[in-house]
Amino acid sequence: VASKDRIMGIPWIVRVMANISLSFEALAGRDGVRNLSVILHFTQEQADVCIPLLRQNAFCGLEPRNIVVFIQPNRPGYVFDGAAQRFVRADATNATFLDNGGSGLALMQLNWVAEGYSIDRDGNLHKMMGTALEVLEERKVEWLLSARAGDLALLERWSLLDLVLVPAALAVHKAAGVAAVTQVVKADGLGLAVRRNGSIVVGPHSVAATRARAVLSAVAPGTPGAGLGPSTELRASELHAGAMKSVVKGVKDSSESYCLGLDRYIVNLAALKSLLVSPEVLRPKLAMRQGVVHVRMDMGDVLSHDAMRTLAMRARSAPTLLTVPPDLEELLPLVMAQDNSASFRKLIGQRRIATLSTNGTPPPAPMGGSGPSPLSLGSNGGHNGITSPASGPLGSVLPPISPTGAGSKDVKAPPGSWGGNGAQRGSITSPWGSNPGGHGANALREGRQIVVFITASSLSAMAVDAAIAVCKPGRDTCHLVTVVSGQMHVEAAQDMLESHYAVLARALVEVQQEVLVLDKEEPQLVPTMEEYVMRVSADLVIMATKALNTSQLQSTKVAGSVTLAVIKRLSVPVLVVNANSGHMADALKHHVVRAAAMVKRGSLPLVEYMAQWLLQPSRGDSLLLVQAEDPNAGPLKVSLAGTGGAAAGASPAGLAKLSVRDQQVLAAQRQIMSAQQTVVMAGFKQTPNVVAVDGEKVEEVVRVVGGHSISVVGYLLPRVITQVPAHLVQLVHTCRAAVLCFKQKDGKL
Incomplete structure (x- = not known):
């Protein structure tokens, strides 16, 4: 199910187990979760996929020693032998349908000696000497809860704990x-x-x-x-x-x-x-x-x-079961509610951080790197469910969960998501980046490539915070990149990237790290950075500037600013933060980004980029339209009383009779109405507000940023510039928001 606001790459079993963990934590605290026991019944194929997934997510906060696994063999059934006049076991190699015997047989396994397996923190299975019921009795378990694998109640707030x-x-x-x-x-x-x-x-x-x-x-x-x-x-x-x-x-x-x-x-x-x-x-x-x-x-x-x-x-609760495609309509609200849950995001992020390998990369996903779809259920997920008992007076039950199976459509995780196939990233088309092109549905589904350039400055942490604020968890890929002058500095640079890696990974953002070494013969910093941005087909570059952070701007520091040089060379949007960008930190704290777009002639692509790619309307983000007036033409009095007025429907003959000033007013009306329509079509529920300012007066923009608590200001630049405009430099220097420098595609304004 494609949605740019979904957290992709979270398999069904992880969602269910995480919801059970959070439900019991809300009732009994962390101690209750640590004492919670779970029994899982898998086929061998399911176990090979699901157990590594649980390990990668640190068992969703549950204690692995309290998880008991049963393996149910699939059986081919029986065929009638006419010669012997009896039923004989069918040939498993040619069987078109395999069955595991049902939930009754799984229930009997609880009382069979040496049938279950315990699991350690590394995901290894160890044969249990006694029966599962004896183990539960030792843990003083009295009750257990049960539901089908396809029961959507498993994703409701209290899961099985009604x-x-x-x-x-x-x-x-x-x-x-x-x-x-x-x-x-x-x-x-x-x-x-x-x-x-x-x-x-x-x-x-x-x-x-x-x-x-x-x-x-x-x-x-x-x-x-x-x-x-x-x-x-x-x-x-x-x-x-x-x-x-x-x-x-x-x-x-x-x-x-x-x-x-x-x-x-x-x-x-x-x-x-x-x-x-x-x-x-x-x-x-x-x-x-x-x-x-x-x-x-x-x-x-x-x-x-x-x-x-x-x-x-x-x-x-609603008795919806995930059995046929129309049931997905009932599933989507539950998945969206889980994706928007701060506790769920925190749990998944923390558990994945806990299982990261020493080199800072997530453990490899099973089955060739593609984890099972969160929507995939096997054909035997109907009635073979069995409980997962819990320690204490109550229990928790989880039936067999099939990642793939007959009759189910496997929806693979998108490239760049957890468990996705990263080798496909080179084929992603970046509509506003180094791969100019359209921004169709495929581009929106694939996720974005965001490059964050890291330096030894403490301001790099703010650049990472900005990346977290604009990244879509589970979909986007964030590249942490730093540049060093020689091989002797590579190890220290890697350690520096590691400190920022954990912060991004905890926010469910897939991270790649890269240390670029300058060529000894031609040590060119900015071209090296540009080459990497082009190589990964970046959609956005985030940088923290130190040269523009002083109390008084100095011409020497402005001329030597790497950030300004990158803005001049790159055609990719560049988000610039400095020590004054305090509103971006507020956005990260409250999980809501308030943005403003400077609207003038030709700025519709900027509004479109911010509305469709930078912001997330589902979490409450907002976009303010700031109309940049021409200071030499006098004040504009633009009426926004509707979209069907005389301005919108004026004929060419009528326009010819208008003065230049009146034509400017009509053009401004069209710009604003087009921008508002673009924002609404991007999924925002309310028509954005409009504020008019003098586009050349930085203090007016700063006043709007402060009055509306703006986190990001979007500014339109020509495609090719010889130098960054002075008022943009001043805006980056004084503004409390991060500044998005967006270049026009065709080089014209």
Whole structure:
């Protein structure tokens, strides 16, 4: 799913595990997360991909010693041998569909000796000598929570930890002996609804139901679940016979609705352990695919046993399951909310920093460098979910998560994102950089290449802060570059870049480091910098200037300024910061950038660049249009009362009768209206405000910057200049905002 405001490269399993970690941290603090145990069931292919992903993200804040992994082998099924008159195992090499046996078989694995694996901080698996249930019992685990891999509730605020249903489950267990709770939703009919949700829940046992409802009413008034009793789950495959359909039709509730199961469970481990001693509690289910019979076991069979006394309670969250493409519409708001969560960004950034290798590069992604898509679910992600128990009174459950699989479309991470294929960066077209071209949808999806030139000055930290403020996390690539005079300075330069690397990586920005060594025969600094910018097809260059930072500008320092020389030579936009750029630090602190664009003739590309590429409207960024008036023409009185007035629709004959001054007014109106339309089309919800200033008077621009707390000021320059305008130098020197120097493509203003 392409969006320039998304954090790309975060796989589904990392999002789910991070959300579980944050949910428990919000409830029980860091100590609760450290004591949280998780059991993961994978196929071998899934384990090879998902475990390295968890290691790269430092297990999302969870303790790896508390994670137990089970490997479920895929089975090809059975075919009928006519000669032997019996079913035999199919050939796995030619099988078109493999099945892992279902969630019931995975549940039985919890009580099998030497079946599970513990995991260390390096992501290595170690065989467990006992059973998983014995380990959980030693940790005093009492309850576990369960949901399907494709259940979007895993990305909701409280994940599996429903703060109403979990306390209610504990209460009914104490008062009525209910050992399991299954969440259900109501439906008027069967058919597609049952096939989509997976099961229908029937019952009840009236005695336990009466006591349970009384407890629910006392514990949580208004709790969904009134009228539902201890239950049994029937899968869609069990409803084909006419007799079964008749039975099911007779169990509608008082509102003439069916109760459909969601495979969300809250289970007492002590009661569960007593049932997992024999597979007789399971009811094998047969499925025929292309002449091959597959046998599946279901977790609901165990919970339907009389000893469990399962209670059905109506789910509070939306029962959306990620099974078909239209479900992506329900997924996107959850992913966007997670991407915009400061706690999620902080967690992912910190965990990735914790696993960086000693050379400052992120660990290699599995499977050739392309991590699994956060939207990819395998074909076996439907009913084979199994819990991940937690230490303490509550548990957390996570079903098998498939990075790829039959019937799922693998959406690869874009180049430049975490886990992406960096080798493709050379093909990225930079619409405003050294690759002039259009700015179509492909360019927006690919992310940007941002070059930050670092020096030994303390001002370089401000340049890095500016990069964080304008970078789109998980999409853009930031190049930290410094230039040295000889090989003897390379090691010290690398150490200097390392100190800035961690800051950017913590903000989920992919970083590349480069130390450029000047040629001994022709030690040209600025051409060396220009060559690197062209080589990486940079979209933006960020520099901190020290020469323009003194209290009084000196002509010698201005003439020798490397920053001004770079502005003159490069066609790429250059963002300049100095010690006075305090508003940029405020933008980083509040995660919102307030920008201003100097609007004059030919400045529409500048507005377009700032609105579409530099700013992020989804996080609250804003753009102020500053109309730079011609000081020699007198004050402009531009009316912005609408876009359809006489100015917009004046005919050429009518314009010929106007004075030069009136034509200037009409031209100014068109410039502003075009700029406003460009900003709105870029995704900003409000039409930008307009402020008119004398374009040559720096003090007026500085006044606007101070009055509106502007972080970035965009300034338009000709394509080719022999020297930087004096008023721009003065603006960089005195302005509290960073100054974006943007050059016109065709060299004309």
